[in-house]
Amino acid sequence: MTSSEILLPSTRRALLHRVATAQSEGRAPSLVAAVQRDGQVAWTGARSCVDGHEPDGDTQFRIGSLTKTFTAVLVMRLRDEGLLDLGDPLEKHLQDTGAGQVTVYQLLGHSAGLGAETPAPWWERTPGTTRPELADVLGDRPLITPSGHRHHYSNPGYTLLGSLIERLRGDSWAEVLRREILEPLGMDRTSPQATAPHAGGWAVHPWADVMLPEPAEDLGLMASAGQLWSTTTDLLRFAAFLGQGDDRVLCASSVAEMRAPAAPPEAGDWAGTYGLGLQAVRCGERTLLGHGGSLPGFLATLWFSVEDDVAAVVLSNATSGPLTGTVAAELLLIVADAEPRIPEPWRPLPEVDEELLALTGPWYWGTQVHALKLLADRGLELQPLRGAGRAARFRARPDGTWTGLNGYYAGETLRVVRAEDGTVDHLDLGSFVFTRQPYDRSAAIPGGVDEGGWRGLAT
Template sequence: MTSFEALLPSTERALLHRVAVAQAEGRSPSFAAGVVRDGETVWFGSRSCVDGHAPEAETQYRIGSITKVFTAVLVMRLRDEGLLSLEDPLEKHLKDTGVGEVTIAQLLGHSAGLAAETPSPWWERTPGTVRPLLTDVLGERPQPHPAGRLHHYSNPGYTLLGSLVEALRGRSWAEALRIEILEPLGLRRTTVQPVAPHAGGFAVHPWADVMLPEPAQDLGIMAPAGQLWSTVGDLCRFAAFLAEGDDRVLSRASVEEMRVPAAPSAAGDGESGYGLGLQLLRKDGRTLIGHTGSLPGFVACLWVSVDDGLATVALANATSGPLTALVAADLLRIVAEAEPRIPEPWRPLPAAEVDHELLALTGPWYWGTYAYGLRVGPARGVTLEPLRGVGRRASFRALPEGGWVGLDGYYAGETLRVVRRADGSVSHLDLGSFVFTREPYEPGDAVPGGVDEAGWRGL
């Protein structure tokens, strides 16, 4: 992918203008943001109400629930090492929680039916010592909804996942985080406790231009749900990882799996969704993945558009007011529209990769009278897509034993295979019992229900 050292000056000014408006209209003591393009941080900007003291790229802010993405990565690492299955009930690895029948996948995707918050007092504004045990976090009615039925965001659910990491690793969540994610990715300014330079958190009076410091509590057992402090620089590096993966931490395939919707959207969420630890959002015609975050005194957001090769981070130190999720999406849109991604040049396959038997399968196929086209992709993968109108398009990955498995859409997980006649010639394609033939309702082909002997006719 062609990359550039810096953005165009006009693009940089548009980005700075958006951050300046966000800081002014959001009435935030400071606002900091960054842009990643093709894995490299290409822009940083900030505004502050203190002249000459604007935050820098390595100034820490509290990032709240963006912490959950880090916790989810730790759980996915356990899965990839074979220490657990996402379909395992929690009680297989963590005993006596009272909600042991929920699965790890349900916890990751907030579909376990758990309560959104802990019992009183409010966990974000009280020290973690108030609730030292999981039973203190879950309370007397930990599961107000049936497991697996709907998406219901749950902070206690990620506390359970943090405790799961500790149980299987034999070390604290914070230590596992440092060893397994922060050090390999070089996130030296992402910490459990604030390390100078860091912003102070403030509540801004809704009806007057005055501020009140917010307490920065150590969340204790709730830390996996929202404890972390980080910087624009570190979160930009983390965003690059979420776009491409990093085998030192989590493979590209596993990171891609985290982006797949894991549960239905909650009522009223519009085009939003949730994967395995990642929020999903359709905005401005593109799919954004990442997470928002807030704790008293701070709001934060990280968005990645994989198709555009872009990511943005927005951080502010006010309890409410700055719309970091909207600003981060706007920053991404500004760059995508002003400097659209330049595609790789088309190149033919190397001669050694040309599969003439596979080439013979390309072109039109018919499911009944619906016309589809089969196209060969990299690594012997194929795509099947309608030639006109609306239909079920899908990409398929080649299987070692032959055939292909669907990667997306209606056919995700379904098997596409070639069915041959006794003489070895191709009869048809079978896709989960759907028969695709070279001609629509060709006599003698394997058409379900057969073909009328009189054939095609007019009125």
């Protein structure tokens, strides 16, 4: 099946219309987009101001801050190899920066308190040789807000992460990137420098239909914050990895960790958060993850939905104009809404443990009723049966307990407490006692149960 056959004609028409509108109304010299579903390229489309010269999936554009997600993956690899801990202060691995007290985690999630930009001149339009040392990137006042208190986007923060990677790997950021991400994922059209075919960067006059070429500088130390060039084809490969993980690069659980919010959003900005090198936005009931990027002459956005297994990429060679973030989100939603994912067939568990099966069913925390469900790999799920309550999934541990994975009970321990005869007395979840009956008199309920038992209203 070719990509043109994956989607219905009406869906393809809606996608093309959105891209054509974005290029026309955004006054972009060119714009290229692609959508992926279930791991396959489902649609590609492009528009250009020059007839017959539309970019395609092999045409490179500069992707700006989308580079940061690649840098974050490299840092997570260092963590998984035991070469650092995300809670480590930077100075443990990289000394004399002037910001050594901030943690690796804070740098990844933009909560370190560093400034958003470098000292003047504007780093995106000047060569990296203008800032040969980290001190030139950070300036005299690296920290402008208290570390760990808020999300404050920082380009210099990702320069520090690039230098951290080079220090621990003993190689350049670009070489580590090529070896550890680009080659394993087959992203041979992603590179720090442009390789033909590639788009040229343009500024479009805000009040006249004329253009001005933009410079494409080598960013030097700032490369790990925004240097890369890429294509829609390569970025869809990257999106598939960010959604599912790939053991050659980063396992699924570590990629999922990157997707979790790392710092509270700004007041009034509840529609979006930031994880570890990944942006997240809410679109209705969906969470879209990915990153946007811009450099003079270029705009780029990648969004993906894990639940729908749909990703969209939009690239343009304009300094401003087309709203690539909005367009990419709308392309994704067009596919997800018009052709929703067909669920996999229900299948029973391959095997069942009778002791675990006996734990399933209703349990009471005081008078609140919950249901315990058995999942694959000896996992458990706790759900309230009436009204709102604290739901959670739990992962089995070798010692016979379970660890909470989400919600209020994330990181908490669930264990089975047995009576002297070996029967189950109750479940202990972070000191909360769950029993088979509300305030079961035969169970070890903290505070005990009134000897008079349950009663009606006295007459």
